[in-house]
Amino acid sequence: MNSKNLxxxxxxxxxxxxxLVYGETGLNLNSTLVWQLRLPKVIVxxxxxxxxxxxxxxxxxxxxxxxxxxxxxxxxxxxxxxxAFWMMASVGFSQxxxxxxxxVMSFVGALAVFCLLLFFIHKKMSRISLIITGLLISxxxxxxxxxxxxxxxxxxxxxxxxxxxxxxxxVTIGEMPKFIFLSLVSIVPVLFFLKSINQYLxxxxxxxxxxxxxxRTRILFITIAAMQISVVTLFCGPIGFIGxxxxxxxxxxxxxSQLKILxxxxxxxxxxxxxxTELFIVLTPGWSLPVNAILGLIGxxxxxxxxxxxxxxxx
Amino acid sequence: xxxxILELEHITIGFKNSLFENISATIQPGTITALxxxxxxxxSCLLKTISRLLDVxxxxxxxxxxxxxxxxDLEMAKVIAVVLTQKIHVDFMRxxxxxxxxxxxxxxxxxxxxxxxxxxxxxxxxxxxxxxxKNLLFSELSDGQKQKxxxxxxxxxxxxxxxxxxxxxxxxxPSKIELINLLKKIAINNNIAILMSxxxxxxxxxxxxxxxLMGNDKTFHNGSPESxxxxxxxxxxxxSSESLNLN
Numbered sequence: 001m002n003s004k005n006l007x008x009x010x011x012x013x014x015x016x017x018x019x020l021v022y023g024e025t026g027l028n029l030n031s032t033l034v035w036q037l038r039l040p041k042v043i044v045x046x047x048x049x050x051x052x053x054x055x056x057x058x059x060x061x062x063x064x065x066x067x068x069x070x071x072x073x074x075x076x077x078x079x080x081x082x083x084a085f086w087m088m089a090s091v092g093f094s095q096x097x098x099x100x101x102x103x104v105m106s107f108v109g110a111l112a113v114f115c116l117l118l119f120f121i122h123k124k125m126s127r128i129s130l131i132i133t134g135l136l137i138s139x140x141x142x143x144x145x146x147x148x149x150x151x152x153x154x155x156x157x158x159x160x161x162x163x164x165x166x167x168x169x170x171v172t173i174g175e176m177p178k179f180i181f182l183s184l185v186s187i188v189p190v191l192f193f194l195k196s197i198n199q200y201l202x203x204x205x206x207x208x209x210x211x212x213x214x215x216r217t218r219i220l221f222i223t224i225a226a227m228q229i230s231v232v233t234l235f236c237g238p239i240g241f242i243g244x245x246x247x248x249x250x251x252x253x254x255x256x257s258q259l260k261i262l263x264x265x266x267x268x269x270x271x272x273x274x275x276x277t278e279l280f281i282v283l284t285p286g287w288s289l290p291v292n293a294i295l296g297l298i299g300x301x302x303x304x305x306x307x308x309x310x311x312x313x314x315x
Numbered sequence: 316x317x318x319x320i321l322e323l324e325h326i327t328i329g330f331k332n333s334l335f336e337n338i339s340a341t342i343q344p345g346t347i348t349a350l351x352x353x354x355x356x357x358x359s360c361l362l363k364t365i366s367r368l369l370d371v372x373x374x375x376x377x378x379x380x381x382x383x384x385x386x387x388d389l390e391m392a393k394v395i396a397v398v399l400t401q402k403i404h405v406d407f408m409r410x411x412x413x414x415x416x417x418x419x420x421x422x423x424x425x426x427x428x429x430x431x432x433x434x435x436x437x438x439x440x441x442x443x444x445x446x447x448x449k450n451l452l453f454s455e456l457s458d459g460q461k462q463k464x465x466x467x468x469x470x471x472x473x474x475x476x477x478x479x480x481x482x483x484x485x486x487x488x489p490s491k492i493e494l495i496n497l498l499k500k501i502a503i504n505n506n507i508a509i510l511m512s513x514x515x516x517x518x519x520x521x522x523x524x525x526x527x528l529m530g531n532d533k534t535f536h537n538g539s540p541e542s543x544x545x546x547x548x549x550x551x552x553x554x555s556s557e558s559l560n561l562n
Binding site: 064192194195198199201202203205206208209210211212213214251254255256257258260 | 363366367368387388389390391392393395396397399401403404405406407408412413416417419420422424425426472
């Protein structure tokens with residue numbers, strides 16, 4: 001780990017401890033407030049932000065597209081649609097996030113969108129068209145969700161709307177073990193495939209010519225990214241921007257492309273973005289700002305700046 | 316008897332429909348073969364088929380005497396290396412990092428480089444003459460320099476056969492000549508067979524050992540540059556009114 005990575009890591013720790021300590025009670029080790037509310041929130045920020053960022057990095061490399069991300073390619077929305085379907089259409093099932101059926105649905109939703117994108121890639125779709133397709137998938141799913149909302153009962157709609165605003169505070173202490181388990185299951189495998197992901201940097205054809213088994217790697221890429229995105233979407237709702245901007249910020253800060261260095265940096269930057277968002281919410285009590293609004297304020301300018309500085313970006 | 320590095324026996328190439336049929340030829344170690352033909356005739360398709368980025372539709376394709384489909388991806392990577400036409404967009408990758416990628420078929424699952432990997436990369440940098448570029452960013456190089464770096468990456472794979480798809484296309488005339496001389500040096504010094512597609516007949520004619528010609532009447536010819544020139548095939552395919560479609 002180089003010095004800049006270490007700095008990012010220290011920054012994460014600082015933000016985490018601040019979020020744990022800050023508040024009327026301070027850091028009182030006996031306080032239920034700290035253990036039951038603040039600690040889960042901080043862990044969720046760390047893992048969810050990190051996972052979104054890693055999934056964004058994987059997607060940008062896999063699709064060879066700097067604008068790819070869980071939100072721009074419609075993967076988060078696919079996951080949301082399936083979760084919404086489960087929440088609203090499945091009368092008689094429990095509607096909490098500890099329900100494994102819902103985890104499966106959110107994963108299937110993300111995977112379905114990936115399969116669709118892969119089909120378009122196979123048909124030699126250009127990079128711009130792929131992004132537009134992603135945005136269309138998003139608008140398709142939000143229409144689908146509107147239809148579902150129309151057909152549902154008030155309580156279910158209320159549950160859904162609260163979830164769809166996006167928040168790092170939804171996970172209770174009781175749900176923490178499941179969240180941490182699913183997060184680790186979807187992050188750790190990436191460490192074993194850093195080499196093949198690195199070989200993908202040039203292009204898929206070059207990766208194959210260097211001995212990468214393309215079919216196996218494609219399945220891995222998509223399964224891991226879908227798992228990461230669906231876990232975050234399930235527990236925190238659809239969260240935008242972290243996935244697409246973290247890889248760019250990491251490259252800009254470190255000026256590196258090697259996965260071994262980039263991977264931890266991207267994870268920490270994702271975590272930092274989530275923690276900063278939460279910090280903003282904590283520091284402005286009474287405003288009750290949604291997470292996505294704050295991320296939009298940070299994310300949109302970053303993307304526009306990136307596009308502005310791109311010298312050659314062949315479509 | 317010299318062993319053939321590559322043997323094509325009546326193969327058919329294409330994506331879904333067959334694009335070009337009945338191609339038969341061989342390549343010997345340490346020789347340069349130029350693949351010629353008009354745009355869209357299937358040169359890239361043939362090169363991709365030989366480097367196994369596309370499947371052989373019909374016929375036998377043997378690499379070092381063994382059928383191409385019997386190789387695993389990893390075994391293949393140690394025999395054949397490619398330089399493709401597609402432009403590479405990768406931010407913040409240094410030249411030496413890109414060349415080290417060529418060693419990845421030989422590294423463990425972590426991708427750690429050993430002494431032999433460092434030695435080979437140094438050797439390749441010297442051979443191509445780009446030692447002074449090694450700490451620069453790939454995205455900041457000129458087209459000619461990028462082409463050399465990509466060739467260096469391919470050579471770091473220690474291939475027996477090096478395949479280049481139109482390596483001279485974006486280059487100016489001096490760079491084209493420099494590149495061809497470089498390829499000739501690689502073929503002779505390192506005993507690597509080179510197969511490249513190109514349109515620069517005048518520049519390569521004196522330097523290559525063999526030309527594969529994909530004619531616009533869908534027939535395949537191969538032979539030495541002299542024999543093909545005396546047979547009038549270049550004129551027929553590249554300069555005649557038939558090929559220019561002027562009538």
